[in-house]
Amino acid sequence: MSIAWTAPAALLGLALIALPIAIHLLVRQHARTLAFPSLRFLRETQLAAFRRRRIEDATLLACRAAIVALAAVALAGPVLQTAARTSGYAGRTSRAVVALDGAGDSLAATIADAAFASATFRRPEVADALSDAIRWLAEQPPSSREIVIAGTLRRGSIAEGDLALIPQGVGVRFQNAAGSASDEVTWPVLARRDGVLVRIDRAVHFEVDATRVADGPAAAVASDLVSIVAREADTALAEAALRAALDAGVSWSDFDRRTQIVWDGADAASINRAAPGAQIIRMPVPAPPSAAADAVLATLRAASPRPDRFEPVMLTPEQLSSWSRPPGSPLDNAPLRDEGDRRWLWGAVLLLLAIEAWMRRSRSEIASVADDSEVRVA
Amino acid sequence: MSRSHVVTSSELQSLRDLELMTKATVEGLRQGLHRSPFHGYSAEFAQYRPYRPGDDLKYVDWKAFARTDRIYTRQFRETTNLSALFVTDVSKSMDFRGKFELARTVTAILGTLVLDQGDAAGVLAVDERAHYVPPRSGHHHLRVFLAEVAALQPRSHASIGEALRRAAAIVKRRGLVLVISDLYEDKAALTEIKRIKQMGHDVIVIHTLAREELTLDVGGAAEFVDLESGRTLMVEPSAARESYVAAVRSWLTTVEQQLRREGIDYLRLMTGDPLEPALRRFLVGRRGRT
Numbered sequence: 001m002s003i004a005w006t007a008p009a010a011l012l013g014l015a016l017i018a019l020p021i022a023i024h025l026l027v028r029q030h031a032r033t034l035a036f037p038s039l040r041f042l043r044e045t046q047l048a049a050f051r052r053r054r055i056e057d058a059t060l061l062a063c064r065a066a067i068v069a070l071a072a073v074a075l076a077g078p079v080l081q082t083a084a085r086t087s088g089y090a091g092r093t094s095r096a097v098v099a100l101d102g103a104g105d106s107l108a109a110t111i112a113d114a115a116f117a118s119a120t121f122r123r124p125e126v127a128d129a130l131s132d133a134i135r136w137l138a139e140q141p142p143s144s145r146e147i148v149i150a151g152t153l154r155r156g157s158i159a160e161g162d163l164a165l166i167p168q169g170v171g172v173r174f175q176n177a178a179g180s181a182s183d184e185v186t187w188p189v190l191a192r193r194d195g196v197l198v199r200i201d202r203a204v205h206f207e208v209d210a211t212r213v214a215d216g217p218a219a220a221v222a223s224d225l226v227s228i229v230a231r232e233a234d235t236a237l238a239e240a241a242l243r244a245a246l247d248a249g250v251s252w253s254d255f256d257r258r259t260q261i262v263w264d265g266a267d268a269a270s271i272n273r274a275a276p277g278a279q280i281i282r283m284p285v286p287a288p289p290s291a292a293a294d295a296v297l298a299t300l301r302a303a304s305p306r307p308d309r310f311e312p313v314m315l316t317p318e319q320l321s322s323w324s325r326p327p328g329s330p331l332d333n334a335p336l337r338d339e340g341d342r343r344w345l346w347g348a349v350l351l352l353l354a355i356e357a358w359m360r361r362s363r364s365e366i367a368s369v370a371d372d373s374e375v376r377v378a
Numbered sequence: 379m380s381r382s383h384v385v386t387s388s389e390l391q392s393l394r395d396l397e398l399m400t401k402a403t404v405e406g407l408r409q410g411l412h413r414s415p416f417h418g419y420s421a422e423f424a425q426y427r428p429y430r431p432g433d434d435l436k437y438v439d440w441k442a443f444a445r446t447d448r449i450y451t452r453q454f455r456e457t458t459n460l461s462a463l464f465v466t467d468v469s470k471s472m473d474f475r476g477k478f479e480l481a482r483t484v485t486a487i488l489g490t491l492v493l494d495q496g497d498a499a500g501v502l503a504v505d506e507r508a509h510y511v512p513p514r515s516g517h518h519h520l521r522v523f524l525a526e527v528a529a530l531q532p533r534s535h536a537s538i539g540e541a542l543r544r545a546a547a548i549v550k551r552r553g554l555v556l557v558i559s560d561l562y563e564d565k566a567a568l569t570e571i572k573r574i575k576q577m578g579h580d581v582i583v584i585h586t587l588a589r590e591e592l593t594l595d596v597g598g599a600a601e602f603v604d605l606e607s608g609r610t611l612m613v614e615p616s617a618a619r620e621s622y623v624a625a626v627r628s629w630l631t632t633v634e635q636q637l638r639r640e641g642i643d644y645l646r647l648m649t650g651d652p653l654e655p656a657l658r659r660f661l662v663g664r665r666g667r668t
Binding site: 033035039040042 | 471472473474477560562588591596597598599600601602603604605606607609610611612613614617618621622625626629
């Protein structure tokens with residue numbers, strides 16, 4: 001069994017033992033010691049109080065020195081390193097939860113509950129959150145250390161390079177936010193159906209392992225909602241390209257405002273005439289002509305982008321399993337935490353203080369007896 | 379026996395102080411005494427021999443002539459000067475309220491007086507080792523004598539009894555032995571003093587005491603620590619004073635009586651008392667007796 005200290009600098013307080021000793025010496029000097037050539041003609045004055053006082057003085061000094069010493073030791077925070085306690089360190093876990101998203105945040109509270117010490121870290125970059133977690137774990141008292149990465153574990157949400165930051169002795173575990181991958185979003189699509197320009201509300205349902213798309217009923221919209229103008233020589237190609245693009249369908253958000261695609265070289269007069277007040281999107285004349293439809297589709301998609309949603313392709317259980325590892329042994333040099341050993345010392349200090357107060361009171365009674373006798377013999 | 383040849387600066391200062399003080403006191407004493415209080419054995423009778431013409435008539439023993447009808451001349455051994463050995467107590471009990479300084483001063487004063495009248499003076503003190511300056515005369519020796527006296531310090535393991543025992547062994551020629559001590563080792567010391575006296579030496583005992591040793595006027599209750607043994611005793615002086623003073627007085631009387639009975643001169647000196655008058659009184663009284 002050994003003793004470690006949480007604040008060893010406080011042991012310097014042991015030097016304060018000199019204080020009661022100095023006081024004792026000063027008081028002794030005050031009580032007078034007189035060097036005398038010979039005691040052969042002297043007889044001890046029968047004042048039992050003097051003898052008692054000497055004994056009391058020595059005991060009082062010991063008591064005061066013990067109070068100072070115990071207080072200094074208590075402030076230094078002794079931690080008894082018994083075999084049971086050392087093995088107990090491995091049985092408790094300091095847990096850092098790295099939340100990848102809101103789902104991870106809600107999981108964190110549950111994960112942290114059972115831990116000896118826990119904290120949740122969330123940063124825009126998962127690598128930063130991991131660094132914070134590692135730093136926090138290094139500051140924890142001796143215990144098993146573990147990082148739990150919680151949230152929607154989509155592919156790309158965490159990379160092997162991020163995990164390489166984690167020291168070897170720190171366990172890694174993943175907690176997937178159950179059901180959080182299910183999501184449904186509906187966005188409108190502009191398309192041509194049977195030669196007519198329509199609006200279709202397209203429902204997209206994201207599952208963990210699949211994405212299902214269901215189109216709602218089509219509703220006709222203004223035929224000139226989207227138009228295209230070009231040089232006279234390119235007009236036929238341009239209109240064909242627009243028709244082809246709309247046949248494929250494009251995500252569209254603003255059905256109240258007309259949009260006109262203008263190929264370079266188009267007559268300015270025809271632009272104004274065809275679509276006054278419309279949103280004008282200029283683009284070069286596609287080349288070769290066979291790429292015209294794709295170019296027009298890309299221009300339309302850029303004008304009204306689809307909602308930024310990804311298909312939730314999840315990290316595979318095998319991948320997560322290969323990244324996981326159990327917590328290692330507690331660090332030898334982990335900062336110690338008060339394990340409550342000092343409370344016994346404080347108890348002893350309080351007890352000694354009580355004894356000291358009692359002895360002082362008792363001594364003052366003796367002193368008054370001594371003074372009385374001095375007056376009498378004088 | 380050896381003596382220290384190393385004189386520290388503090389000892390030198392102490393020597394200077396001692397010289398100054400001694401000089402002043404000795405001057406005063408010399409003026410008051412006129413005639414030396416110490417005597418050597420100047421002419422000791424050795425034998426008769428028949429008178430031969432030319433012999434000094436003052437050495438003719440006329441009484442013998444009357445008895446025997448023959449003229450004899452008295453012959454004497456060679457003249458000797460006084461040889462004085464100061465045996466000074468350097469025990470720890472002397473280190474009390476100026477008592478040792480008194481002893482040292484008295485040694486220096488009387489030693490200077492002896493040397494000034496052309497006689498020999500030496501000093502002996504014994505602690506862990508012996509500090510001995512053999513009795514010699516001469517002005518140069520005064521400095522040596524005073525240096526040794528100035529260097530003396532009260533120490534543990536010092537014994538006046540042992541010093542006297544050694545003095546008895548050292549001093550072969552009849553002379554004067556001056557003992558300066560508080561005489562707390564009275565049994566051993568008195569035995570040796572008497573032995574020295576019986577050896578034919580002239581002995582003077584100067585009993586040095588601090589005034590507080592007689593009166594126990596040392597304030598309130600205190601833990602008394604024996605300077606020599608280190609033994610402690612809790613004493614309330616006001617309660618102990620009466621019996622203490624009586625015991626000390628009885629002891630002093632006994633010591634003085636024992637010494638005087640042996641024909642030994644005894645002088646008690648106390649710290650705080652004017653030294654010169656006390657010494658003058660003693661020396662004048664002693665001169666009157668010789």
